[in-house]
Amino acid sequence: MKLIVQKFGGTSVRDERGRNLARRHIERALEDGYKVVAVVSAMGRCGDPYATDTLLSLIGGVHHHVTKREQDMLMACGEIISSVVFSNLLNEHGIKATAFTGAQAGFCTNSDHTNAKILEMRCDRLLEALRQYDVVVVAGFQGMAENGDITTLGRGGSDTSAAALGAALNAEWVDIFTDVDGVMTADPRIVESARPLDVVTYTEICNMAYQGAKVIHPRAVEIAMQAKVPLRIRSTYSDAPGTLVTSSVRGRKGSDVKERLVTGITYVADVTQIKVLAKEGHYELQSDVFQAMAHEGISVDFINISPYGVVYTVSGDMTEKAVAALRRIGYEPAVTPRCAKVSVVGAGIAGVPGVTAKIVTALSEQGIQILQSADSHTTIWVLVKQDDMEKAVNALHDAFCLSEADAGEDEAIWSEE
Amino acid sequence: MKLIVQKFGGTSVRDERGRNLARRHIERALEDGYKVVAVVSAMGRCGDPYATDTLLSLIGGVHHHVTKREQDMLMACGEIISSVVFSNLLNEHGIKATAFTGAQAGFCTNSDHTNAKILEMRCDRLLEALRQYDVVVVAGFQGMAENGDITTLGRGGSDTSAAALGAALNAEWVDIFTDVDGVMTADPRIVESARPLDVVTYTEICNMAYQGAKVIHPRAVEIAMQAKVPLRIRSTYSDAPGTLVTSSVRGRKGSDVKERLVTGITYVADVTQIKVLAKEGHYELQSDVFQAMAHEGISVDFINISPYGVVYTVSGDMTEKAVAALRRIGYEPAVTPRCAKVSVVGAGIAGVPGVTAKIVTALSEQGIQILQSADSHTTIWVLVKQDDMEKAVNALHDAFCLSEADAGEDEAIWSEE
Numbered sequence: 001m002k003l004i005v006q007k008f009g010g011t012s013v014r015d016e017r018g019r020n021l022a023r024r025h026i027e028r029a030l031e032d033g034y035k036v037v038a039v040v041s042a043m044g045r046c047g048d049p050y051a052t053d054t055l056l057s058l059i060g061g062v063h064h065h066v067t068k069r070e071q072d073m074l075m076a077c078g079e080i081i082s083s084v085v086f087s088n089l090l091n092e093h094g095i096k097a098t099a100f101t102g103a104q105a106g107f108c109t110n111s112d113h114t115n116a117k118i119l120e121m122r123c124d125r126l127l128e129a130l131r132q133y134d135v136v137v138v139a140g141f142q143g144m145a146e147n148g149d150i151t152t153l154g155r156g157g158s159d160t161s162a163a164a165l166g167a168a169l170n171a172e173w174v175d176i177f178t179d180v181d182g183v184m185t186a187d188p189r190i191v192e193s194a195r196p197l198d199v200v201t202y203t204e205i206c207n208m209a210y211q212g213a214k215v216i217h218p219r220a221v222e223i224a225m226q227a228k229v230p231l232r233i234r235s236t237y238s239d240a241p242g243t244l245v246t247s248s249v250r251g252r253k254g255s256d257v258k259e260r261l262v263t264g265i266t267y268v269a270d271v272t273q274i275k276v277l278a279k280e281g282h283y284e285l286q287s288d289v290f291q292a293m294a295h296e297g298i299s300v301d302f303i304n305i306s307p308y309g310v311v312y313t314v315s316g317d318m319t320e321k322a323v324a325a326l327r328r329i330g331y332e333p334a335v336t337p338r339c340a341k342v343s344v345v346g347a348g349i350a351g352v353p354g355v356t357a358k359i360v361t362a363l364s365e366q367g368i369q370i371l372q373s374a375d376s377h378t379t380i381w382v383l384v385k386q387d388d389m390e391k392a393v394n395a396l397h398d399a400f401c402l403s404e405a406d407a408g409e410d411e412a413i414w415s416e417e
Numbered sequence: 418m419k420l421i422v423q424k425f426g427g428t429s430v431r432d433e434r435g436r437n438l439a440r441r442h443i444e445r446a447l448e449d450g451y452k453v454v455a456v457v458s459a460m461g462r463c464g465d466p467y468a469t470d471t472l473l474s475l476i477g478g479v480h481h482h483v484t485k486r487e488q489d490m491l492m493a494c495g496e497i498i499s500s501v502v503f504s505n506l507l508n509e510h511g512i513k514a515t516a517f518t519g520a521q522a523g524f525c526t527n528s529d530h531t532n533a534k535i536l537e538m539r540c541d542r543l544l545e546a547l548r549q550y551d552v553v554v555v556a557g558f559q560g561m562a563e564n565g566d567i568t569t570l571g572r573g574g575s576d577t578s579a580a581a582l583g584a585a586l587n588a589e590w591v592d593i594f595t596d597v598d599g600v601m602t603a604d605p606r607i608v609e610s611a612r613p614l615d616v617v618t619y620t621e622i623c624n625m626a627y628q629g630a631k632v633i634h635p636r637a638v639e640i641a642m643q644a645k646v647p648l649r650i651r652s653t654y655s656d657a658p659g660t661l662v663t664s665s666v667r668g669r670k671g672s673d674v675k676e677r678l679v680t681g682i683t684y685v686a687d688v689t690q691i692k693v694l695a696k697e698g699h700y701e702l703q704s705d706v707f708q709a710m711a712h713e714g715i716s717v718d719f720i721n722i723s724p725y726g727v728v729y730t731v732s733g734d735m736t737e738k739a740v741a742a743l744r745r746i747g748y749e750p751a752v753t754p755r756c757a758k759v760s761v762v763g764a765g766i767a768g769v770p771g772v773t774a775k776i777v778t779a780l781s782e783q784g785i786q787i788l789q790s791a792d793s794h795t796t797i798w799v800l801v802k803q804d805d806m807e808k809a810v811n812a813l814h815d816a817f818c819l820s821e822a823d824a825g826e827d828e829a830i831w832s833e834e
Binding site: 049050055058059060065066067069070071073074076077080081083084085087088091092098099101103104125147148149150 | 466467472475476477482483484486487488490491493494497498500501502504505508509515516518520521542564565566567
């Protein structure tokens with residue numbers, strides 16, 4: 001059975017127009033001879049009557065009286081309603097479709113409500129249905145625990161549902177429909193010449209997602225990667241092929257292109273840099289500082305520990321709380337608010353000489369000060385002033401020629417330094 | 418475990434006020450040392466976002482594109498949402514409560530979607546939960562088929578859910594909360610002195626429901642009757658005890674009162690009487706007429722067959738269609754539109770002499786013409802002109818002294834004729 005999974009988010013199934021666009025994508029897949037498992041989210045955004053947030057508002061939002069078990073029962077209705085509405089639309093247009101809850105589709109989870117883990121996929125019934133129907137519409141984001149409780153899969157839930165179904169059903173690929181044209185080389189609101197990537201690796205997209213690209217949840221990528229199921233990040237509003245996410249950046253038609261260096265430039269805006277200098281002989285500093293942050297529930301990032309003290313960042317809105325906590329334990333931090341973390345992401349970065357030099361040169365040519373830096377085998381981060389952020393993202397996007405169609409495969413980049 | 422079931426309909430759980438009234442009834446039961454299984458309907462009436470009708474409107478109402486299976490999936494969400502919202506309210510007020518779907522509560526049904534039959538109740542998990550919680554709120558109207566499909570129980574569904582749980586859990590009784598004070602001796606909009614009955618038998622209430630009293634679905638009564646679980650029809654808006662439905666009309670405190678004759682007077686307004694006279698030697702008439710009605714999907718009632726022809730009634734809005742059908746097969750019927758069927762209901766009627774005489778006398782004293790009559794062992798029906806209906810219901814209500822507290826137990830009635 002030739003089979004693909006297509007996932008449509010809340011905005012895609014929110015109204016008649018979106019649902020009809022989604023239907024067209026399904027029709028094209030059917031014309032190409034595929035059976036389709038369509039995974040849908042709840043209809044709409046906050047304020048729409050069947051959106052997750054609105055359902056939660058019925059119980060006064062999330063508070064201590066609501067058990068997570070009941071919260072899951074309530075939220076799961078959003079996707080079930082959506083699956084029936086969408087399946088009905090398909091049938092109205094002559095497509096043989098049926099709707100399945102997460103439980104019916106085979107999602108067996110643990111009982112960790114609101115953030116359940118998939119333990120097993122039991123897809124016999126779904127496969128049976130695919131013999132009878134051309135499309136099975138599955139309520140995303142949900143499963144069932146051993147004891148019959150309805151569970152939800154937590155953040156990025158419907159992406160995770162789609163990837164898990166792709167893996168379990170051995171789908172040729174999984175389409176993730178969004179409102180963008182794919183994974184972009186940079187945020188198009190900041191970089192005019194940003195363009196969608198044809199292909200990225202599972203690892204690259206995870207790094208980009210963690211850095212704020214937010215097109216797909218890393219957990220979904222993880223599942224697809226383990227099962228070696230390709231993902232496509234595509235726009236609901238066009239027929240563009242979008243970005244293929246797979247295990248190597250060899251072209252989607254198998255053409256033999258070189259591994260590229262840099263995939264994209266991402267950023268996290270509005271962070272605050274905090275420095276705490278060590279007093280002579282005060283070796284408790286590091287544990288004091290990070291215990292204080294942990295105690296206050298403040299996430300720390302960009303940590304740089306040295307004998308002279310510690311430097312790290314917190315998100316802008318945590319600044320006051322962090323400073324107060326440090327003062328309470330007797331430290332007076334040096335604080336630099338309004339910074340931004342800019343990331344150069346690329347699976348090809350590891351071990352390639354000259355990448356850091358290229359970054360430093362590009363930024364200093366623009367007069368941008370690097371406040372701090374760090375690197376992993378797939379990403380190099382720099383901390384800059386918030387006011388320099390847009391300029392920095394553009395400078396790096398240019399430096400790595402990301403606006404060119406074959407960006408990163410250009411010999412010129414490889415030969416530098 | 419001392420246990421009762423309490424069922425709250427859509428209007429009871431529709432808004433905060435209704436839910437708080439429902440909560441007070443539960444609190445009283447808890448104060449009396451009972452554990453409570455609360456069965457809830459979907460929130461509200463047509464137009465409320467989570468009411469059954471509104472959910473159905475998402476798929477353009479019930480039409481040929483919607484399979485009944487998907488319709489059930491959609492509708493079941495209404496009660497699930499309601500169960501979580503109500504359970505949450507109870508917890509906010511310090512009551513230990515949890516919410517169950519129909520499937521979780523143990524409703525195992527066949528796959529006859531939108532009208533599923535309960536095959537088995539598997540209540541282990543519910544009983545387990547009642548050890549831990551004081552209240553389990555169960556989504557009414559729904560169950561699950563063997564294959565994991567969500568089913569609904571059809572008309573009167575939540576009443577049926579409550580009765581089935583009462584039977585399976587061996588509850589002391591089942592409270593059915595409505596917006597009336599109980600089962601009335603007659604429609605209070607027509608009969609000023611109508612009063613709620615203290616106690617009626619399962620059989621009596623079934624006859625009254627079929628005759629238009631509509632306080633509880635006969636199917637729910639059937640289930641309660643078989644399991645010998647008493648029902649109480651009560652008002653959400655008061656602490657009045659309502660009407661006890663049980664197997665004998667012996668008083669609720671076991672006092673030894675006599676079986677009563679008549680329970681109540683009900684009516685069906687706006688029916689049309691149709692007479693078709695037999696032509697000489699035309700023996701096909703009866704089958705001709707009723708086959709024509711069946712072919713047109715017209716329900717017939719009050720059928721009176723004789724060698725001279727047939728007489729029967731149809732509902733007022735079917736008059737034209739029925740007459741047209743008869744003319745097509747060559748009959749010219751005599752039609753009496755604007756009639757009403759008035760019923761005298763009472764388990765005690767069977768075999769008691771003088772009841773018919775009492776009815777005829779009461780009506781003729783008021784100058785009301787009886788167009789037709791019929792009787793079963795629990796009910797006597799008369800057909801009158803629509804314009805005489807109110808007068809007839811009042812005359813019969815008076816004749817059987819139904820406005821008196823111990824109506825029907827009055828020796829005077831028994832000794833007549």
